[in-house]
Amino acid sequence: MSRRLEHEDGTFAGVALATIKLDFFESAYSKLDVGQAGTVLLASDEGILYYRRPFSEQIIGRDVSTGPLMKLYRTHGNAGTSLLTAKIDNVERLYSYRHLEGFPLIVAAAHSSDDIYAGWRNSAVQLIGSLVFFIALLSWGGTKLLNQLAIRERLETQLHLVSDGLAQANSELSALALKDGLTQLANRRAFDSALSREYARAKRSNAPVSLLMIDVDHFKQYNDHYGHPAGDACLRQVAKALSAQVTRETDLPARYGGEEFVVLLPATDACGAKAVAERVLNTIANLNIAHAFSPNQKVTVSIGVATAVTFGQGEESLSAFLTAADTALYQSKAAGRNRMSAVSIAEPQEWIYA
Numbered sequence: 001m002s003r004r005l006e007h008e009d010g011t012f013a014g015v016a017l018a019t020i021k022l023d024f025f026e027s028a029y030s031k032l033d034v035g036q037a038g039t040v041l042l043a044s045d046e047g048i049l050y051y052r053r054p055f056s057e058q059i060i061g062r063d064v065s066t067g068p069l070m071k072l073y074r075t076h077g078n079a080g081t082s083l084l085t086a087k088i089d090n091v092e093r094l095y096s097y098r099h100l101e102g103f104p105l106i107v108a109a110a111h112s113s114d115d116i117y118a119g120w121r122n123s124a125v126q127l128i129g130s131l132v133f134f135i136a137l138l139s140w141g142g143t144k145l146l147n148q149l150a151i152r153e154r155l156e157t158q159l160h161l162v163s164d165g166l167a168q169a170n171s172e173l174s175a176l177a178l179k180d181g182l183t184q185l186a187n188r189r190a191f192d193s194a195l196s197r198e199y200a201r202a203k204r205s206n207a208p209v210s211l212l213m214i215d216v217d218h219f220k221q222y223n224d225h226y227g228h229p230a231g232d233a234c235l236r237q238v239a240k241a242l243s244a245q246v247t248r249e250t251d252l253p254a255r256y257g258g259e260e261f262v263v264l265l266p267a268t269d270a271c272g273a274k275a276v277a278e279r280v281l282n283t284i285a286n287l288n289i290a291h292a293f294s295p296n297q298k299v300t301v302s303i304g305v306a307t308a309v310t311f312g313q314g315e316e317s318l319s320a321f322l323t324a325a326d327t328a329l330y331q332s333k334a335a336g337r338n339r340m341s342a343v344s345i346a347e348p349q350e351w352i353y354a
Contacts, residue, residue, distance in 0.1 A: 034110065037112035038110055039108075040053040040109050040134070042105060044106070045106055046104070047070045078099040078101070079099065083113065093111060093113065095109075096108065097109075098139070178190035180254070182235060185261070186255070187254065187255060188256060188257060190252075191254035191256065198264060198266045207267050208269045208308065209265070209307070210268040211265065211321065212273065212280070212303055212304070213305075213325040213329045214280065214304075214329075216234070216238060216260075216300075217299070217302055218294050218337075219231070222299065225292060238284055241280070245276060245279045246263055251265050252264040262325075269307060270344050273342070274305055277340040277342070280301065281338070284300065287299065301338070302337045304326060304330070305342035306342075310345070327343065328343045
């Protein structure tokens with residue numbers, strides 16, 4: 001670090017230069033637990049990197065002013081939290097940073113997204129506490145470096161704001177964990193949870209519950225012929241059309257896997273479920289997505305509909321419900337595709353086809 005010196009008349013008198021060994025930072029920050037792929041960094045507010053963990057001598061002094069963290073600092077002010085991808089190693093991390101008041105320095109700590117998801121169930125509260133603790137330690141390190149104990153005291157009064165930001169970020173990450181990245185529908189994990197919950201609710205109230213199991217016809221041939229990007233675009237259009245036909249807040253459309261989708265319909269009898277299925281069939285056919293290997297020359301779907309009207313005991317009853325929908329789906333495919341088949345479970349393990 002350097003500072004210009006001047007005579008009393010303002011003329012140039014020289015330069016004062018101070019240097020600090022990088023070993024100081026390595027010793028100060030090496031005990032911070034930011035996970036296997038996390039990072040800790042110290043940079044000037046102009047974007048010159050003074051220290052980064054994991055340490056690499058080649059990147060010390062690098063200009064990172066165009067990186068995502070510095071852009072966040074310039075747009076959001078002296079403190080913030082965000083999910084960013086580092087330009088240095090292309091790793092996505094949840095960053096929390098703060099500008100040291102009175103000094104041209106920025107400190108930041110980050111956990112990688114992979115580390116966050118790996119221990120998600122048990123670490124949400126610990127993550128908030130540890131990152132807040134890291135910010136306090138980093139503030140203390142900057143204070144020791146510049147011999148300004150007052151900086152740490154000011155930072156500690158703002159830690160509650162950092163905690164609120166991390167809580168919001170954790171809530172957003174939790175929502176992302178239940179969403180399919182390609183179609184933006186609920187994913188298999190969210191569907192399994194909702195199915196268990198709604199099936200148990202229907203059993204307690206003796207109300208019907210229905211399930212649509214949907215498969216895009218001849219999708220492998222579509223993917224092989226038009227390519228995977230076109231296949232992804234097709235699935236997104238099908239998902240959008242599916243969502244448009246499921247309008248109740250209690251209903252749940254989800255991507256079950258690959259080209260297979262499901263729609264959970266609580267408090268819906270067989271007649272209502274078949275009506276939804278018919279709307280889905282017609283809407284997707286009317287998209288008129290060209291498909292050279294389909295007998296209809298366009299993308300269509302097959303649908304299996306299952307409705308539970310009485311309920312057995314334990315997991316076997318729920319498994320029979322899923323099996324009934326899957327069996328109805330394969331009936332539609334065996335009958336020529338682009339159609340709907342329905343089955344009602346009137347007694348445990350007794351199916352009535354419609």
